[in-house]
Every structure is written in structure tokens, then in C-alpha cells.
Amino acid sequence: MISMVGVSLHSLYWYWLTRWLGNMSSRTDAVIVLSTPMSETQAQVECAALGESLWYPSEEHLRQDSFLQYLTYEGMNGPYWIGGRQGPSCKDMTASGMMGLRHCPNLMPALCTQTAPLSNLTYADNSTKWQTQVSTGEQWITGFRDRNSFRFEGIRYAPQPERFTYSQVYNGTGNSTALRFGSQCVQAGEVGSEDCLFLNVWTPYLPASSKPSPKKLKPVMFWIHGGAFTGGTGADPTFDGGAIASRGDAVLVTINYRLTTLGFLALNDGVTKGNFGLADQITALKWVHEHIRDFGGDPTRITIFGQSAGAASVRALLASPKAMGLFAAAIPQSNLAGSNYATTYSQYYNISTEVALVANPILNATGCLDASSQVECLRGINPYFLANLTTVARFLVVDGTYLVTDELEVSGRGPAAHVPVLMGFMRDDGAAFIGYPLPSQNESAFLASQGFNVTSNVLTLDFPVPAGPNATLDVFNASAQVATDSEFRCLDEATAYSAIKHEVFPSVYFYEFNRSYQLSTYQPNAPVCDAPITPSHPLGDPSAEYFKCHSGELYYVFGSLLFNNLLPRDQLDIPMSQFTLDSWTAFARTYDPNPSLAYLSARGFTNTSAEVRRAGRWIPVSNSTEGLTLRLLQYPSVQESFGVYGPQSQCVALGFPLDYWESHF
Template sequence: MATLVARLSASLCLVSLVLASVPNPRTIDSDLTVLTHNDLYGNSSHRQASAIVVSKRQSHSAAASSCAALGESLWSNEQHLQELGFLEYLRYDSKTQSQDHYWVAGTAHTKCSAITARGRTQQLPCDTPLPALCQNSAALSSLESTDTSSKWQTAVTTGNATVIGYRDKHSFRFQGIQYATIPSRFSHSVYLPPAGSNISALSYGPQCIQGSCSSGTASCSEDCLYLNIWTPVLPSGKSSKTTKKAVLVWIHGGGFVSGSGSDTTFDGGAMASRGDVVLVTINYRLGNLGFLALEGTSLTGNYGLKDQNTALEWLRAHIGAFGGDKDRITVFGQSAGAASVRALLASPEARDKFAGAITQSTPQGLNYVSTFSKYLTITEATNRTKSLLDETGCASNNSATVLTCLQAVDPLNLTTGTVASYPVVDNKFLTTSSLPLGPTAPKLNIPLLSGIMHDDGSPFTSYPSTANITAVLLSQNLPSFIANSPLFPLPSAPNTTESIFNLTSRVATDAMFRCLAQSTAATAAKNSVFKNTYAYEFDRAFQLLSYSPNPPACEAPRTPEHPFGDPSLPYYKCHSGELYYVFGTLVREGARIRDDDDIRFSQYVLDSWTSFARTGSPTPDPRLLEARGFTNTSALVRAAGTWAPVEERGNGKELRVLNIGARSEGWREVEQCEALGFGLDYYDV
């Protein structure tokens, strides 16, 4: 027994030593901020300077000790003489230290070196209480190399828990934090507060069970409710002057049957550092495990949506410890993620938990995409999925027997065959058949940013196998009247196959994305549903390396002058073609930059999205852009002018067209949408 006690005591001492060696803003007694320029060029950037701001006012020697506690030394501005402009943000971001100095390396007798936000060095008495700049020698994480060793680890205290993450050149990173438990399969998730003195957040948690998982795959689990946080600042929790950052919460797409918050496309380091926001990605249950509803049983669906709601509860309770402002949370998502955001806006349980919303390429309108925004009743859902009971051998007249049987089925067997993939009206989380937008809709005092890709529907059609246009339309479940409609003429192309594909792509985009996206924005503005509504359409795209449907339709044509593609030539701007731009991950994901505008456009898009999160407007503050040295975005914003919200009566400039030369114009394909039955007034009921 004595031996056991001794071992336990030794183990506890070891844990204490480990925790003591991991720097924590509370133990350092100071807010910590990673400050860098981040032009999205990654390691090929000419601006490599990165510093950690220690905000506590202290003597030069104490500041050096704080840097040492981080495993760093005081910042040496001599190494970065050509890059000092990035310090200007210290003046913009501080209300109380606009003319302050910061300790840096260098001493001489009784004087020590300090630097201003304008990059001017001055010798001051070494006992002067000043904030400090420490070196940040951590490498930029990448797909090929991520260093989570103890040298770079940083701890955060929230409640009674200590969460250990790490930093790289651009941000503090916390990956794989469990936010909820699932008491049993087909039960609603339960908020799980962090507990324990040594919670590791150094790697992603498992993704939720989906079709791509295989038996024994460690990265897949039913116990999958994890989130990831990237932040530029960690507060000490002791200063009321700490400025909390706006928070962006990403909900991934994947048709409600696939995807995860650990997809590196959505790495949040660029948005956090360049956009000065806290970025969060989450997992939520998918397919039958997340959305199965069966009438006459206790299965009411919407489990995945409730997971998202639970994640918001966790963030409202704990994001402050990671530098985020719980009252400035913007939820955003693409495809099924956008449909999730729409459902959260529709839910009386969820809509008060966030302060802004961005919906990218919400599927809505024709065919199967209708269920993403027009919710089925449980009876309708049951009619679509009841064959699952025969497939699993769980058919029974006893609802308890059905539940017990389904809970015992191998989870991978629930990802094939009949799969539920849609929200339902459960009369609790969702009480209406769609997001109310008409005259009697609840007024949501938050801004909305919403839009599509120019050819969003292109991946949902295919190259024809016949020249019979009517037959092609029918085979792809598109309205056959289009074959003889002057509103949809067959475009000219080198061959009939390309012409018909161009036509079906246009129709699919209108009927499954564009028309009802425009109706959503126009109706919301008309009825003042949101504080402001902003609408966009991307006319430039960079298709994901992992998803290029109907190749090479969604890729810019390659030429001798542009071996990786010439974006100035015609190509389809397809579904998911904005994601690298929004997250600033072109270089990180290994994409080959096609021309000088790819990175410039990504800078502009990322700066617009994060501006919306910070201020409710997608037009970045010119003073902020100047302070950050974001000259490319400054030039594009000046050329494009202010991105105005959609007006109640419309002014012919409702839509922001996003390209390297952004502009505003009227709604697109208005007559075509009317002919399809999805006119601007579709949601005005």
C-alpha cells in the first residue's frame, strides 16, 4: 500500500511539473498576443516577422523573464528592420497605449531598448514599467510538418480545467477539445464542461462516423463531438481592459453525411492571425446517426443540429478563456453547413446564441436539395427512410425493440443503403417548415451575409450521353420545358456535348442555388428580418484539390503562359470553389498559384469575411487595413467602393459580384428564376 501511495504521489508531482513548465497567461500574469503580418504566402512570404506581445507592464528584466517563461527571448528588431510596419497594429488595437513603448532586446548601462508601434527605438530606464515584445520562433505549421512539442505548448485555464494547446508562427492552436457527450445512440448531446488538470488539445479528435470510415479506423468514432480553436490572443483573465475578439464558428458541409471540422481546408491559422478573430471548427453527427427520424418511435432526428447548438453553448461558456467574445459569435458554413446555419436561424432554441450568420451556397429549390431548406415532417422523413428497418433487420411493431436493435447495429452499417440526411420539423428544435422570412417573420437583430458561386450547380449535373436535349433534362431531373424555352437558349460551343452541359449547369445553378438565394436576401431585406442583409456571387474560383467534379470543367484552362491555369479564360466557378479563398489556405493546402491575383483575391475575401464578423459589415475599415499594412485589400476596397446591404425596395445594385475587380449589380437570372417557379418573392409568404 505504501508503495502504491508513493507511486501515486510521484505521478501527481510529475503532472504538476509538466503543467508548471507549460506557460499559461494566468501564471505569466499577462495577456499574450501573436502579432504578424500574414500575407497568406506562407513560408514563401517576404514578411516573416512574428512576435508575442506580453501586455503586462513590467521592468525590462521582468519582461525578459516573461519571454523566457514562453521559451523565447525579447524580440530583436534588428533582425526585422524591413518589416517593422506590422507593429502599427499595436496602435490601432489599443485604446490606452497608442503612444506606448514595448521592451525589446538590448541594454546599455542603466538604459534598455524599447520600440514604439511606429518602429522607433529608444533607450529608457530599465525599471520603467512597459509591455514587451518577445520573439516567436515557432515554425509555421503545414500539412507536412506540425510541431506540438513541449517548447511550443501553451496552457489555458477555463473554470477548473487546464487545456494544453500549442502555437506556431501565426496563432495559438487548440485541437480536439470535447464539447459534449452522447449518452446513447439517437439521444441528444449533453454539454460537457472541460474538467481536469491536463486536457490535451494537441491533435484533432476523431471525425464522426461516415461512409469514408472503415472498420478499425482510429480517426472515426461515434464519440466525435470535438471542436478546434485558433486564436491570436490568450487573456490572463485578470484584466478588465482585455479586448475580446470576434468569434467565427465554422460548420462544415458534406450533404449531412460526410465531412469534419478537422479538414485542413478549414485550418483557422490564417483567419485568426490576419483577420484578428478567433476561429472555431466543429464536428457534428452525420447521416442516420445525426438525422434519423422514425414516426412511432423516440427517434425525432435533428441530432446533428442539436450538436451544433450544444457546441454554441460550450463556446458561450468557455470561449472567453481563448480570447473570444461570447456576444460576438458569427456562425458560418458552406453547402450543408450553410443549411445548418439556416436551421440555427430558424430554431427558437439556437438563434439567440450568436450575433451574425454567413451562408455560403445553401442548397435549396429543385429535387433533393429542397430538403436542405424546406424541412420534412417526421412522417415525410419516415416514408423516405423506413426501408432502413428491413435493411438492418430491425423492423418491429414495438418501438422500444426498434430502438434497441438500431442501437446495436454496427455504426458503419448505418452509413450505407438508406441514409437520412435532412433536418425535420420536430416541433421543438425546428417548429416551422423553413426559415421564416415573410411579413410576420420574427425580427432577428443580427446581420446576414449570403451568396453562391457563379456555377454552383455545375457539379450536380453531368456531361450528356446524347444530343437529345429533352432526354438529357429528364435524365438529370431538370424541367423539360427548358428545351424549348427562349429564356434558356443552347449556348454556342465547339461541340454539342459542351453546349448541353453548359445549359444544364446553368439550369442546375439557378434551380438549386441562385434563385432561392436571391429570394432569401431580397425577402429578408424587404421584411427587415435581419439587421442588414448582404448578398454576393463569386465570379472567380479555385476548385479544391480533393474535389473537382466533371473534370476539367471547374478548373481554369492551362496555357503555356499559365501552366497551372488561366483564370481570365472561361471556366465553371463551381461548388466549394471559394473555400481556399475564404480560409486563406491556398498555399497551405499545396495549391499551385495560377496568377498574381489568386493571393490578392484571397486576401480581399478573407478580410471581408472577418470584417463582417468583427463589425457586421463586409467592408473592412480603411484605418485597420492601413494599420495592418494590407495594401492589396485597401486597393481593391477603394476600387469597389462600400459593399452596401440589400435595400428594402432594391436599387439595382443588390448583388456584390466577387472577383479581383469586385462590383455591385442587380439580381441575376430574374426571368429564368420566375420561369422555374423560384422568383424573388418565393419566400415572401
């Protein structure tokens, strides 16, 4: 094991991955940059301590534009020590490709080879050769590097709290390992542990100093997983951060937080007020604020982002007085709001209502209803028994501390973090939250069976069943639009509209995904969310029509398709992922999802630069009819109105008009 300071990975792994997929570059080089000035002899020693040697450019590299031009873009043109001594002289090279000879005792930064293997879903080499230590607070934390990034898996951010109490930031001492993910939190199926408050860090840069220059620190992306507040983990391979760190030049943090009844139970005892899982997220944010600088991250540029229940968490953190000041921007993806199942993700119960609907059934099932102390009784119940009850706690509540209003106030009537927001949904998000109709059911009967109270007149006028060859699929098609509008589109658009109108957020960029790659682990109403298989597309043809369902954007956002051992279905899946990841990390870097063409040029990201030129700028929402605009994320992407796949008349008919958050109380 070795300790690395002042190093960054400058990896061209993405080029190597995409060489056969149409990217113009076929370069495979990767280097480690030692930024601290040192003699050439010391540089050899430092590279050897990493299990590497001084790097020397290949003939392929010399024939092409230097991939090191990003260092020039960052203001670090060099020169750098490289390999290939000539007698008493040592070789150096600038990031722009100029090579020369220099006296070996001179002090300069250096370039080391980078031969660490690539990690994927089934393989990661965390052996001693690739290990690295970071000093933070009074701890030394050991992680490892792979081809893409420095990886720290399973860092404790809070000690295990007593059940139904709030977590506190962990500031450990001595040595700890972060070589494998920590346990996920208790959830149904006897999965997980109550000792689960761990986070994971992927970073392209480790500072040489305990007080690094703020200009060198990277933006931080803080991911909150979804799972209905009852399941999930920050260690899900869908969220692997290698691509965000390497391609996006950002630090990714993913977290666990307490789930189900152990994370969200509230009682009428005046003490057990719920929101423990939400409080864990805030504790993790506090840990990141205190320590992420030592991992190369900028604590003043933290973007919180999450999907589904993770998006609901982001929304709640935007509303939470306890979270304000801990983050600089937010990305809620597919936030649920509106009717049926979606209601409670954006509108919060008071504790009395939660007790009546959830806590009392739990107390009855555990025999704790009449206990002298209900909370002490519940502390004695097996955690897996609690997680597997028919009724579990999974609701955010107005507890008076973490949440003080029953919704995020986007009309200026209550607390809301004044930060830039990027938000949106999948075109057919709601298709995952309904079943599949029986052949005998018409649209009205099927929606009624799914709990939607929509009149036949509204269905006929605003959600007519299309005429297709499969009558049952046609009913599902129209019903999925009702579900998407009722539970996602209408109130997410209303959120953007009101927040901009009342200047709650300084900017809102809105999107609708119209291309998806459904998770291999989540297949609602299979196979409707998958691109149809054809002779020419044995993995599915994304250019054909299919449902763009809940979670279908995640592989694109994280660039994790290949990490998960999945193959692109056509020539556009990888460029789409590149463009999406580049847009998300641009937002984390500048609070604008339009990547800088200069940045893209310096990185050699030709696919995204071509798409930016072709699609034009992603325009933020503004307070006018023409300003109700979103980016239709497909390939190529286009700027469209809010009504591209559903006019506002449909939202009005469902009871969720554009001014919903202003007009209801």
C-alpha cells in the same frame, strides 16, 4: 510545456508568403506581445519560458514603417520592453517605432521573438517547446502555437451521447490535451467514431485575466462544415484557421457534429425526433459561449458560417428557437434551396414523411421494423453498417423543439434570428449536382435524365444552348445554369429579397463568386471546374472561361491555399484570397464586409486597400428594384444587379420567383 497568459501573436507571415506575389511589403518579422506590465528582468524570464527572447528590431524593420502600428491602432502604443540592454539601462520601443532607454525595474509590457515554425497540410510541430495552456472552467487545456496562431485541436465540447439522444455541454476538470484533431463522426466507408464531438480553436490572443477587457476580445467565427449531412469534418485542412486568426485578427472555431443516420434519424415513437446533428451544433455554440473568452474570443460577437450543408445548418440555426441568442451574425455560403436534390436543405420534412421515406427502409434493412423498441434495436446495430446502407437519414425535420417551422420564415410569419447576414453562391454552383451529358443527349433529354422537369419552351426561351465548338459541353453549360438557378441562385436571392422587405434581418449583403479555385479533394465533372491549363499558365489560367463550381470559394475564404501546399495559378489568386478573407473577417468584426481603410492601413494590407478603393463599397440589399444588388466577387470585384448572370425571368420560368418565400404556403 509552458502556460502563456496575456499574449498575442503579431505575425507578418502573410507578408512573407506574398513577397514574390506582388504584395508591396517584404517584411518577415513576427513578435509575441506580453501585455501584462512587468520589469525588464521579468520580461526576459517570461520570454525565455516561451522558448523566446526579448525581440529587437532588425535593420530591415528600422528602415520601414513599423509593422507594430496595428498595436497603435488598437490603442496599445506602449512603450514595450525590447532586447539590447545598455549597462544599467534597458531598451524600450513604442509601437510607432520610437526607441529609448528606461530604468529596468519599471513595469511595462514586452515584445518577445516569435520563432515557432509554420504548420501546413503535412507538418505541424506540437512538441513541448511550443505548447501552451489555457485555463477555462475547471480545465487546463494544452494546445500549441505555430507561426500564425495559437492552435487548440480536438477540444471536447460534449461527452459521447447515447445513440439517438441529444448532446450536452461538456465541462471537464483537470488537464486535457488539444494537440491533435479528434476523430471525425461516423460516415460511409467505416470512417470515424461515435465519440466525435470535438471542436478546434485558432486564436491570435490569449488573455492575461479570467475577466479580460471586452475591448480586447476578438470576434469569433464559428464554422460548420458541409458534406450533405453525411460526411465531412471540422478538421478538414481546407478550413485551417491560421490565416483567419493571423490576418483577420479573429478567433476561428470549427466543429464536428453527428452525421448520416446517427445524426438525423427520426422515428414515429414520440421520442426519437431527429436533428441530433443540428442539436450538436447548438451544444457546441453553448460551449463556445461559456469558454471562448478564455481563448480571446468575444461571446457577444459570434458569427456562424458554413457552406453547402453547413449553409443549410446556418439557415436552420437562424430558424431555431434553441439557437437564438447564441450568435450575432450569419454567413450561409451556397445554401441549397429549390428543386431536386436541393429541396430538403431549406424546406424540412415532418417526421411522418421522413419515417416513410427514410426511417422505414433503414428499419427494414436492419431487421428492426417489428422490434418491440425500434430505437433500442438500432442502438445495437454496428454504426458503420448504418452509415453504409443504401438509404441513410440526412434530413432536417420539424421536431417541435429545434425546428418548429418547415422553413426559415423570411416573411415575418415565424421565428427568425434578427441578425446581419452575408450570403451568396458560386456562379456555376449547380454544375456539381448534375452529371455530364452523353454525346447523343440534347438539353431537354439530359435535364430529364437528371430529374429536372423543365419544358422545352422554357429551355428554348430562357436557357438556350450556346453555340460553341463542343456540342456536349454546350449542353452541359446551359444545363448547369438551369441547375444553378433551380438549386441555388433563385431562392437565395428570394431569401434576401423577402428578409429585407419584411425586416427579418437588419441587413443582407449578397455575393456571387466569379472566380474559384476548385478543391483538390472535390472535383465534380472534372476538369470543367478547373481553370484551363495553357503554356503560360501550367496550373490553369483563371482569366479564361471555366465553371465556377461548388466549394470553389473555400480556399479564398480561409486563406488556406498555401497551407494545403497548393500554388497560386496567377498573380491574382493571393490578392483575391486576401480580399475575400478581409471581407469575411470585417463582417465578423463590424457586420459590414467593407474593411475599414484605417484597419487595412494599420495592418499594411495594401492589396486589399487598393481593391477597396478600386471597387467601391459593397452595398447591402435594399427593398427596391435598384436595391437588388450583389457583389460580383472576382478580381477586381464589382457591384452588379441580381440579374448579372441570370435574369429574374429565368427564375419565374422555373417556378422560383423573387417573392417565392412570401407567396407559397
